[in-house]
Amino acid sequence: MEKVLDQFQFERVLSHDPRSKLVHILGRINGEHAIVSFEKARYADTDIPELASRTCQLVDSNHNNIYGWGMGTVKLATADTNIKTIYPATELHIRKYEHQQRHMIIETPDMYKQITLPYIQSLPAERIQWVFNILEGKSEADRVLYRSNDRETGFVVLPDMKWDGTQESLYCVAIAMRSDILSLRSLNRSHLPLLKNIRDTAYQLVKDKYGMDKDLLRLFIHYQPSYYHFHVHLTAMSFADAPGVVAGQAHLLDTVIDNIELYDDYYQRAKLPFTIGERHPLYLAHTSP
């Protein structure tokens, strides 16, 4: 990595998230593209008691009664930055990290039939080969936390790549055995046994394995999902800014079950909002004349 940083010639910022203090930068090394990502590290537990005394170059910006605001520079004893390098980087890498304006689309049942469903059906089957590999035990078998092979109500649970292993950031995914449910739009009363089985089993699994009660968990379904084979996300409530838990993308499993119990064909009749990047083929399909 040292060599990459030493030879890196800055070109431009691909994206910059001011909330998490993460910046993805495009540059070149010997004429080839490289991407270097810098993210300010979380405060180390050992640094925290010293923060006040290690602050220098303090500049006050505002003062009001008992409140004061300012900026300064803090000398930390531990490494302050997480760094990731990609070299050589392809166009695909660049597109992945480049800032993309997201739009809200309010999908009517008709828009689903005319635009979204044909898009889903046009996706090559190989795209979800990795899902079948997991379901058939051919890959990631050692990571599977739970498995039931029932054709109707069966599913596997495995940790998501975003989970760092701590209880506060618990993130798992439950993937259905059956492959006839494309998305939320497909769900009806016939799927209630599967949905309830996933909910109840997930609660019990997390209770048994990690000692967490069900009211500390958020179970949700994405619309649009990133792959069209039915799956449910399980996250710790404390992971409140887990990617993709926002309204307009995440649908709580409990609400989904309730909607179907009250109104059989809710997900065939409802307008479903979704958020999507401006370069996504589905955005282009929905907005092209």
Added chain:
Amino acid sequence: MEKVLDQFQFERVLSHDPRSKLVHILGRINGEHAIVSFEKARYADTDIPELASRTCQLVDSNHNNIYGWGMGTVKLATADTNIKTIYPATELHIRKYEHQQRHMIIETPDMYKQITLPYIQSLPAERIQWVFNILEGKSEADRVLYRSNDRETGFVVLPDMKWDGTQESLYCVAIAMRSDILSLRSLNRSHLPLLKNIRDTAYQLVKDKYGMDKDLLRLFIHYQPSYYHFHVHLTAMSFADAPGVVAGQAHLLDTVIDNIELYDDYYQRAKLPFTIGERHPLYLAHTSP
């Protein structure tokens, strides 16, 4: 502020958000409580082109093909930390910043009637006096962006305190003139003219004032809201991690309108999930035997 930092005696961490790199610390000065908050600053535009060359003490942690991961220390040319001090701090301040476990409650219509509604009715009327001051033009009149005094469909729009003024983080709130809607639970077909008026006017207002199209906005209603006088939040889509946009708290206005159009009494019949801190009186009311 310098004096507060100099004399600050560390006691304990109140809360620490590793995503935003923000820590609230409790300490003492001359026997009195003080709270100092440190947040790593976003990268300054002028620092970004220099990040690679200013990295030192690099430690590689992982390497795989074209990908590399590591940690280091980056010498920035600008102040790297935002600091806020509260001194002297009261018990109320401490409680505000102290980490609170959040729980998910799935509220049935019956739980609403038995527990939530009596709680709402028990709140002192003075709590929302500030809302009436805004509606009557007695306070914040210069901040109001839009006003319609119609008794049924009227509302005011004003910027939220969380909005820093940039288009990417747009955050406004629309507060209804009428005071007979406590929350989402109260909404039925008779409120559709108000809901649609807020939606359509907000879209037009943001288009006229800031040139932003409606598909770049997220309009939503909180359940539970922080005050029980009907209001709608308007945020930019790009403010994706605005506080309170998560599923289980935010309900998209478009979905609310659609649910009522399809099923008159949806919000009286549905189970509504909500997330709530473990020290909130409503959590205690719902969980006490």
